[in-house]
Amino acid sequence: MRIRVLGSAAGGGFPQWNCGCPNCRGVRTETIKATARTQESVAISADGERWFLLNASPEIRQQLESFPPLHPKRPRHSPVEAIVLTNGDLDHCLGLLSLRESHPLTVYATERVRRGFSEANVLYRTLERFADQVTWRTLKIGSEDALTDDLTIEAVPVPGKPPIHLEGRFAPDPEDNVGVRVREIRTGKILAYFSSVGGVSPAVQRAVTDADCVFFDGTFWSEDELPKLGLGDKRARDMAHAPLGGVEGSLATLGALRARRRILIHLNNTNPLLRDDSPERADVAARGWDVAYDGLEVML
Numbered sequence: 001m002r003i004r005v006l007g008s009a010a011g012g013g014f015p016q017w018n019c020g021c022p023n024c025r026g027v028r029t030e031t032i033k034a035t036a037r038t039q040e041s042v043a044i045s046a047d048g049e050r051w052f053l054l055n056a057s058p059e060i061r062q063q064l065e066s067f068p069p070l071h072p073k074r075p076r077h078s079p080v081e082a083i084v085l086t087n088g089d090l091d092h093c094l095g096l097l098s099l100r101e102s103h104p105l106t107v108y109a110t111e112r113v114r115r116g117f118s119e120a121n122v123l124y125r126t127l128e129r130f131a132d133q134v135t136w137r138t139l140k141i142g143s144e145d146a147l148t149d150d151l152t153i154e155a156v157p158v159p160g161k162p163p164i165h166l167e168g169r170f171a172p173d174p175e176d177n178v179g180v181r182v183r184e185i186r187t188g189k190i191l192a193y194f195s196s197v198g199g200v201s202p203a204v205q206r207a208v209t210d211a212d213c214v215f216f217d218g219t220f221w222s223e224d225e226l227p228k229l230g231l232g233d234k235r236a237r238d239m240a241h242a243p244l245g246g247v248e249g250s251l252a253t254l255g256a257l258r259a260r261r262r263i264l265i266h267l268n269n270t271n272p273l274l275r276d277d278s279p280e281r282a283d284v285a286a287r288g289w290d291v292a293y294d295g296l297e298v299m300l
């Protein structure tokens with residue numbers, strides 16, 4: 001299985017358009033050791049021909065262009081076989097609306113995420129220009145389904161919440177936020193993709209334990225990262241992202257994993273891990289974790 005990181009930042013990207021935090025300022029002025037990143041999306045393929053996108057970021061056009069295997073091979077064509085949405089946050093699904101050029105799309109999502117995106121959304125009509133423009137395939141928690149003849153997918157419920165624009169409309173539900181396990185049938189290799197994790201529940205722990213490659217929520221290093229920088233009063237867990245650091249952080253909770261590749265993704269622009277020379281970066285490296293960047297590839 002070939003895995004290509006198209007985007008590695010959390011919502012807002014790095015730098016974020018309205019952010020003047022030390023990281024965003026530093027990457028703009030090239031005064032820190034850090035690289036800009038687009039919002040989270042990953043492409044995977046077993047055969048190098050048919051590709052699946054994990055999440056559709058607002059930067060999808062640039063991301064598809066950035067990777068030649070995703071370019072069309074005929075006058076009207078896309079190697080993107082389907083798109084998997086892990087939750088309904090806009091940084092994960094807004095890109096779907098940018099794929100409106102009359103191309104049939106297949107989208108895997110839980111029923112909750114499908115409803116949250118398509119119901120009462122006047123912009124969704126752009127994906128209803130012709131019959132079957134979008135084929136939704138339901139991700140059912142706990143069932144392993146075929147993506148192709150060589151890949152399967154299984155959705156795992158992850159502590160989370162409905163997207164901000166649906167808070168108050170939708171009561172929280174276990175299907176609001178999922179991680180996925182993608183298994184390559186030929187080799188038995190498993191990718192565990194958990195880019196948005198509000199807490200390391202037993203189901204999350206089980207799902208990553210036997211994986212060969214783990215992508216995990218790297219949004220925040222600490223619980224009070226935003227308030228400390230004067231960026232509002234929301235704490236990491238208010239935003240359904242367990243912080244990585246500290247004795248109760250997700251890295252400590254996850255403990256030792258079998259996976260040969262362990263990669264943190266969905267990094268918020270405030271995260272000290274974005275600085276290549278930060279002590280936090282050295283800490284995660286010592287624990288065997290890499291920090292995702294746009295263009296990173298893994299062969300499983």
Ligand SMILES: [Zn+2]
Binds near residue numbers: 196
């Ligand atoms: Zn996000």
Ligand SMILES: [Zn+2]
Binds near residue numbers: 016023
């Ligand atoms: Zn910032």
